[in-house]
Amino acid sequence: MHHFDVETLPAGRWRNGGGATREIASRPAGTEDFGWRASVADINRDGPFSAFPGVDRTLTLLTGEGVRLTCPGEFDRLLARAGEPFGFSGDLALAAELPGGPCRVLNLMVRRGRxxxxxxxxxxxxxxxxxxxxxxxxxxxxxxxxxxxxxxxxxxxxxxxxxxxxxxxxxxxxxxxxxxxxxxxxxxx
CATH class of the missing domain: 2.60.120.10 (Jelly Rolls)
Structure with a gap:
């Protein structure tokens, strides 16, 4: 088993500047075509989520007042309880709102079919x-x-x-x- 402490993992900024990601693991390592990936994301402001075609995602609120994920015609979901996972297709174009300010989530992504x-x-x-x-x-x-x-x-x-x-x-x-x-x-x- 590989041990980790989120606070010692390097933080990478999102392309849209709306947050930062600390990667726990990505397999295979060092490739954009991951089979599975786990990270902790700090969401700092409202904005779009990047689409990941062919990937299934599960987000779980860790800290903060919550994050509302919306995809017109698909769902409108407020993640307000820490430790309650929510799964969705990475193909969807999502928007995130932070009704109570910044939050932190655990993000699991798996390549569909693998x-x-x-x-x-x-x-x-x-x-x-x-x-x-x-x-x-x-x-x-x-x-x-x-x-x-x-x-x-x-x-x-x-x-x-x-x-x-x-x-x-x-x-x-x-x-x-x-x-x-x-x-x-x-x-x-």
Whole structure:
């Protein structure tokens, strides 16, 4: 498993200047034609979202008062509860509004036909399955990888690739207030 702390990941500005992205993982690494990608985005102002044709996306509010995503004729959705995922097609041209100011979201993207993703809020141990990729992002409390791995707190987590050796043990909660987002990224073929 690969450990990360969002605050130490380099931030890249969006093309439209409306926010910044901190990439957790992109596989295969270093290519625009990713199979799957996980990042944390800071959305600083209202504006358009970039389209990603052929990609399915899942956004989950992490901090802030929320973000309203609209696509005329498709949906108008306010993401106002932290830890509640919302999936949509990356083919759509979306607009984002920030009714309460800047916010932070977890962004999972998978190439349609190659991967699928399921994002769930969890409070119990998570054991990644062999052949699957994924991300565990800590929302609150303390978590630990295996029996002697580092203790993870809010904004930290782990990711693994489908080609990685199956992790030994699970990622386990250590405190009663422990909550995390688990993105299980599954190959389709």
């Amino acid at each position: 991967w699928t993703v399921s994002v769930d809020r969890v409070a119990d141990p998570v054991a990644p399955r062999a052949g699957h990729a994924g991300v565990l992002y800590v929302l609150s409390g303390r978590w630990q990888t295996g029996t002697d791995g580092p203790v993870l707190t809010s904004g930290q987590g782990v990711w693994w690739d489908g080609d990685d050796e199956a992790p030994a043990g699970a990622v386990v909660p250590l405190s009663p207030d422990a909550a995390a987002l688990w993105a299980d990224v599954v190959p389709t073929g």
